[in-house]
Amino acid sequence: MAERVTIDTDSDIVLARKTVKAVAASVGFSPVEITELVTAVSEIARNILVYGGHGVMEFTALPRGVEVNASDTGPGIPDIDVAMQDGWSSGTGLGLGLPGAKRLTDEFEVTSTSGHGTPGHGTKVRMVKWKR
């Protein structure tokens, strides 16, 4: 069963962190693993808010891991390879969101359809972190 958090304001980032922390604890993650996953979720939640404006995050407990699915209906990322580079930022951050979240998790996929007004445009991120 997935826990679902809608991302609309900056207090939703706090809620997303709290929610994934509880899911990670229920799977038996260590304090280090919990902090790594919560940090990755915090970065992706902020990306949704800053770039997408609105989105949803879902957290699913797996037998030995946690799966995170995030999606927004924003303008999308024109070039994902560029966005995955450290230091690249089109916003106000440090440009570590996507590459940082990738390093903090075990599986990381980002798909994006760019262009306003295109049906189905937006960005989707799927991350999985496994218990060591």
Place this chain on the structure above:
Amino acid sequence: MKIPVLVQESFLIASIQEDLSDDSLLSLRDDLANLISRHRATGIIIDVSAVDVLDSFASRMLRDIAYTARLRGARAIVVGIQPEVAYSMIMLGLKLTEVDTLLDLEEALVALRG
């Protein structure tokens, strides 16, 4: 949620609680810049020992606070970064090299008293 700032000697001490929002960090940055002159503060201590996540935004705010303090004639020290928070910051690629850090409040008070 507003982050309370205590005044001790000529130092401002802010303890950040667990669930900090981006907005509360932005207000803290602005509050501290103003409190420096009101209390003629020479030092600022930011205690993050209760914080279990320091992401890129929080790190940028800590850096901004330290820069602002320096430009206003005060020295800022961040204390209490927990071990797991430190590991995650490294993985994320955060450096915080421009910000002074010490183990705890006690060490920071000693350093600021100089």
